[in-house]
Amino acid sequence: ACKSAGIDEGTLLRVIEAYEMEYLKQTFARLSDPVNLMFSGARPPTPADVKNLASSVNAEIKAVEHDDRLTLAVCRQVAKAVQLFVVRAESMVSSGPEAVQLVGGITTMQSRNAILYNIMQQLHKLVSLSLQYLPPTSADILQGALRSLDRLSEQILAPLFGALTRVLESILLHIHQENFKGRVLLAKTLD
Secondary structure, eight states: OTTTTTOOHHHHHHHHHHHHHHHHHHHHHHHHHHHHHHTSSSSOOOHHHHHHHHHHHHHHHHHTTTOHHHHHHHHHHHHHHHHHHHHHHHTTOOOSGGGSOOSSSOOHHHHHHHHHHHHHHHHHHHHHTTGGGSOHHHHHHHHHHHHHHHHHHHHHHHHHHHHHHHHHHHHHHHHHHOOOHHHHHHHHHHO
């Protein structure tokens, strides 16, 4: 049909590519807007914010599911938006002594980190639901983005678990150094 209309195939592909690039630019804008909005204040995002982002991700993927090449391109935009989410969330992670404190109640920093960890897991779970419907190459792109969520989740928990490990090791070392001989004899004489 193109040849009978006098349109060169190369020209047609260039025109389509221009529209595709604009579509992908708009896709990223639709995905990054919720990310930027949810991180615009001092408070961590809410579960509703994350659900909104995941809905946008799923809608973008669903819109192009009929074309594997376009699906791959959209998944790259999704991966960029997830990476933006990770960078913005990482900037909110609390660190310092109060974030790893083990005595007393939960601190404000620990609460913030717990919220951030939970939204990471929520986004991971919701975006993972799309994987089963994607071609393998597109799924690999999303898996890479999900791994970045996993890495930040681990970075959030690592300092707290490190502090907990040090305390437990200290307690175990103290138990091993304790002399229980006198206590055992005393217990036997009381029987």
